[in-house]
Amino acid sequence: xxxxxxxxxxxxxxxxxxxxxxxxxxxxxxxxxxxxxxxxxxxxxxxxxxxxxxxxxxxxxxxxxxxxxxxxxxxxxxxxxxxxxxxxxxxxxxxxxxxxxxxxxxxxxxxxxxxxxxxxxxxxxxxxxxxxxxxxxxxxxxxxxxxxxxxxxxxxxxxxxxxxxxxxxxxxxxxxxxxxxxxxxxxxxxxxxxxxxxxxxxxxxxxxxxxxxxxxxxxxxxxxxxxxxxxxxxxxxxxxxxxxxxxxxxxxxxxxxxxxxxxxxxxxxxxxxxxxxxxxxxxxxxxxxxxxxxxxxxxxxxxxxxxxxxxxxxxxxxxxxxxxxxxxxxxxxxxxxxxxxxxxxxxxxxxxxxxxxxxxxxxxxxxxxxxxxxxxxxxxxxxxxxxxxxxxxxxxxxxxxxxxxxxxxxxxxxxxxxxxxxxxxxxxxxxxxxxxxxxxxxxxxxxxxxxxxxxxxxxxxxxxxxxxxxxxxxxxxxxxxxxxxxxxxxxxxxxxxxxxxxxxxxxxxxxxxxxxxxxxxxxxxxxxxxxxxxxxxxxxxxxxxxxxxxxxxxxxxxxxxxxxxxxxxxxxxxxxxxxxxxxxxxxxxxxxxxxxxxxxxxxxxxxxxxxxxxxxxxxxx
Numbered sequence: 001x002x003x004x005x006x007x008x009x010x011x012x013x014x015x016x017x018x019x020x021x022x023x024x025x026x027x028x029x030x031x032x033x034x035x036x037x038x039x040x041x042x043x044x045x046x047x048x049x050x051x052x053x054x055x056x057x058x059x060x061x062x063x064x065x066x067x068x069x070x071x072x073x074x075x076x077x078x079x080x081x082x083x084x085x086x087x088x089x090x091x092x093x094x095x096x097x098x099x100x101x102x103x104x105x106x107x108x109x110x111x112x113x114x115x116x117x118x119x120x121x122x123x124x125x126x127x128x129x130x131x132x133x134x135x136x137x138x139x140x141x142x143x144x145x146x147x148x149x150x151x152x153x154x155x156x157x158x159x160x161x162x163x164x165x166x167x168x169x170x171x172x173x174x175x176x177x178x179x180x181x182x183x184x185x186x187x188x189x190x191x192x193x194x195x196x197x198x199x200x201x202x203x204x205x206x207x208x209x210x211x212x213x214x215x216x217x218x219x220x221x222x223x224x225x226x227x228x229x230x231x232x233x234x235x236x237x238x239x240x241x242x243x244x245x246x247x248x249x250x251x252x253x254x255x256x257x258x259x260x261x262x263x264x265x266x267x268x269x270x271x272x273x274x275x276x277x278x279x280x281x282x283x284x285x286x287x288x289x290x291x292x293x294x295x296x297x298x299x300x301x302x303x304x305x306x307x308x309x310x311x312x313x314x315x316x317x318x319x320x321x322x323x324x325x326x327x328x329x330x331x332x333x334x335x336x337x338x339x340x341x342x343x344x345x346x347x348x349x350x351x352x353x354x355x356x357x358x359x360x361x362x363x364x365x366x367x368x369x370x371x372x373x374x375x376x377x378x379x380x381x382x383x384x385x386x387x388x389x390x391x392x393x394x395x396x397x398x399x400x401x402x403x404x405x406x407x408x409x410x411x412x413x414x415x416x417x418x419x420x421x422x423x424x425x426x427x428x429x430x431x432x433x434x435x436x437x438x439x440x441x442x443x444x445x446x447x448x449x450x451x452x453x454x455x456x457x458x459x460x461x462x463x464x465x466x467x468x469x470x471x472x473x474x475x476x477x478x479x480x481x482x483x484x485x486x487x488x489x490x491x492x493x494x495x496x497x498x499x500x501x502x503x504x505x506x507x508x509x510x511x512x513x514x515x516x517x518x519x520x521x522x523x524x525x526x527x528x529x530x531x532x533x534x535x536x537x538x539x540x541x542x543x544x545x546x547x548x549x550x551x552x553x554x555x556x557x558x559x560x561x562x563x564x565x566x567x568x569x570x571x572x573x574x575x576x577x578x579x580x581x582x583x584x585x586x587x588x589x590x591x592x593x594x595x596x597x598x599x600x601x602x603x604x605x606x607x608x609x610x611x612x613x614x615x616x617x618x619x620x621x
Contacts, residue, residue: 002165034127042082
């Protein structure tokens with residue numbers, strides 16, 4: 001064995017290790033599922049690499065996973081003859097947990113623990129460290145296929161780990177656990193007992209496509225513990241719910257149960273099997289740019305890749321599972337898959353099936369669907385922008401906040417069914433915060449007339465609602481755009497001529513900020529509001545484009561005044577009496593600022609506004 005180097009765990013890794021050892025899993029049996037899953041991935045990768053690289057020096061004649069028990073020494077070894085790792089990979093992937101989001105995971109797990117939802121974990125790629133729940137010391141020996149030297153990694157799960165070079169390491173990876181004493185009161189079973197291992201493998205890993213063999217002390221021949229039947233190739237009627245659950249946990253590295261299972265078999269001109277799952281909770285990195293997405297791709301039971309992005313669009317990136325195609329070439333790359341017609345056909349079928357499943361769930365189990373939409377609705381709505389072919393199907397499953405019932409979201413179909421007999425438009429309001437929208441001056445006349453308005457407060461809403469155009473023949477119309485032809489039951493409004501001079505003067509004074517000042521028919525209690533011309537981009541969309549780094553020119557908007565508001569009427573009378581007075585000009589500026597703030601906008605000079613407002617208030621005392 002070569003020179004031993006000692007390294008310190010990163011601070012985040014130390015914290016994560018302690019969580020893993022003491023807090024995360026209440027069911028400690030899952031350590032074996034995690035190690036077997038890692039071994040299965042290593043075998044998949046070697047099989048694929050041997051097909052692509054004919055010169056690879058690797059024996060693939062008997063790929064398998066082996067469990068070896070030494071009851072006297074109380075050790076359990078999980079060994080595979082798969083792809084193995086280089087020294088650099090060991091230090092990077094095992095020694096430092098060099099994966100994005102470690103600190104984020106620790107923070108979210110601690111929050112989840114406070115919320116009583118602490119069973120989260122495998123999905124963050126740290127399953128290897130579950131070994132320390134059952135072991136005082138872990139030794140890993142690995143050799144990368146095609147290399148002559150191996151690497152040994154050892155740690156007691158405290159502050160440090162050791163790495164050294166091994167000259168005679170066998171191909172693949174072996175993880176040896178020096179087991180803690182059994183403590184059944186704390187659900188720490190005797191993992192040196194072959195009967196316990198048989199039970200765990202049968203429960204969690206029966207579907208693994210490689211043989212899992214156990215060499216028990218009393219046995220003469222290795223015993224194969226799993227059936228090796230690919231779950232997706234079996235008839236759905238023969239599969240138990242718990243088998244689906246364990247397979248979901250295997251492919252997703254999530255410890256929770258799936259919300260929905262989709263088992264699809266397509267036969268005919270294009271044959272494939274698909275086993276897809278909708279998670280119950282969104283991962284922390286659902287909206288992180290560059291996050292891994294896609295489902296596993298197999299071809300005739302041969303593993304091809306983990307995250308096949310070509311099979312599902314980005315807005316369905318939360319879907320997990322496996323697709324096994326019968327008619328594709330084994331020698332494929334990600335680039336080839338993007339252009340492959342058969343893959344595109346499979347993709348269309350999968351998208352239709354997922355959206356159809358969501359539509360059925362919405363109809364049959366609205367409470368469960370509401371939970372799904374809270375977690376993933378914002379991602380699904382991205383499809384309204386990026387997937388025009390399925391736009392109608394997505395609109396059927398969209399749920400949106402509405403003024404009809406603030407406590408319960410509505411579908412577009414429900415909105416249309418509630419529309420007034422003479423109503424031809426679906427009204428909406430876009431903003432960044434729901435509370436701001438609910439108190440917007442733009443809603444006043446709609447409320448007075450009993451007209452429902454959709455309140456759209458997700459970032460993507462500003463984009464899709466303009467692009468979609470209509471639903472069921474009813475056009476989407478912004479409550480803050482154009483001239484609203486809404487009349488509430490109130491006293492007759494003063495003649496426009498009475499305000500002509502005030503409107504002209506204010507338009508001149510505010511010319512740098514607004515394109516026009518006019519009287520409003522949409523206001524009942526507020527003094528003023530800002531509206532957009534019919535074809536102008538809404539402010540929320542402008543802000544979204546700027547946040548994406550695009551240089552969007554600022555669009556001037558229209559300032560509407562409520563002629564029945566006391567402030568507006570007094571300003572009109574004061575202007576008729578005193579003309580272009582500095583104090584009146586300041587009041588005009590305040591009216592504009594109030595309208596901007598009321599809709600959640602940002603002032604160009606908030607400090608200056610606060611200073612002028614303080615001065616004005618001090619003069620009134």
